[in-house]
Amino acid sequence: MIFPATTAVYAALLALAYLGLAGWVIAGRVASGVLHGDAGNGTLLRRIRAHANFSEYVPLALLLIGLLEAGGARHALVQGLLIVLLVARLLHPVGMLAPKNSPRQFACRGGGILATLAVIGVAALALLVRAA
16 A cells, blocks of 8 residues: 555645635634524525535545555546546535526536535545455
8 A cells, every 4th residue: 555645735735725615614704793603694604515515525535535546546547536626626615605596606516516426436436446
């Protein structure tokens, strides 16, 4: 088993994005004077959910990709999955604040989550193939 250096670099980039989302939520809380929950503030709720959605999906994706890399998967596969994951997770919060049913909402929010799910699915299947 090798150290998953490529995954480590992208994990660090995604950690910085996570901190940015956390700061975005904190700024929204300060601006609206909301210490707990969302107080019915729709914009704050969307920020909170973008941050939470990131924390729900990214760890599993990184774990799967890191296992692939550590198990000797092709660098192109690992790099491709990580690039798609990073772009998807940067697009998703942009779509969270887009107007309802707008092209930006579908492209960014919808595209971001579909790409994230595709990364998890491809990584999971690739791991199963490697283990077979």
